[in-house]
Amino acid sequence: MNERIPALKQAELPAKGKKRGRKLLAIVIALLAIILVFLFFRSSLAKIQVINVEGASYLTAEEVKAALAVNVGDSFFVPSSGKLETRVRSLKPVKEASIVKHFPGKLTVKLQEFEEVATELGADGKVQAVLANGLVLPSKQGALPDKPILTGWKTGDANFQALCQTLSQLPDHLLTDLSEIKPDPSKSYPDRIKLYTRSRFEVVTTVGKLSEKIIFLSDIVETASLDASFCSKTYFPYSANA
Structure with a gap:
């Protein structure tokens, strides 16, 4: 009977246990990362806290902010700076515009109006x-x-x-x-x-x-x-x- 059933190698059991442990640890870390990312984007750090407008003479800050179509409390990262610049350039007095984001939460609109x-x-x-x-x-x-x-x-x-x-x-x-x-x-x-x-x-x-x-x-x-x-x-x- 003992001759028909080969003995298990003693080294195989610990190796399988280590692999399962590593997989479990990776899953836990991934879940924690997802939770932290979720909490970050829900926090005030990922929100616009202030919007500054520079270089406006013929436009009011309210008109520029309306063109941006974002407000305090909206996402700091979306839309992108390029998309926000395109929105501001649609204002007729604007010759050039740039958006500068300062983390955390500060968004600055720099305008160059037509002279x-x-x-x-x-x-x-x-x-x-x-x-x-x-x-x-x-x-x-x-x-x-x-x-x-x-x-x-x-x-x-x-x-x-x-x-x-x-x-x-x-x-x-x-x-x-x-x-x-x-x-x-x-x-x-x-x-x-x-x-x-x-x-x-x-x-x-x-x-x-x-x-x-x-x-x-x-x-x-x-x-x-x-x-x-x-x-x-x-x-x-x-x-x-x-």
């Missing part, structure tokens, strides 16, 4: 700011207008937006010398404009040629400054061959 390039008088007679993307907004409270006034422009005029983009490319000293810009279209040049300077020049050109030709105004103004009574009407070449 003001001109002003307009609203129907109520109040000064309005015109931004580089053509957006017209109420002027900043207490701000003194130092940009050209745009007059005679119709809502939705494509040349208006093109003009605003061009003005954003001009050096500050040239931009501040412009006092008024109004459309002066012709059959040949539908984007022709007439502008007036604080140095008492009347200039005729086109939106398309403005950035190229306006640099010559500095030389003209410098020459004219020798005569305080000097006043001139200047036609900058604006034809395609000019």
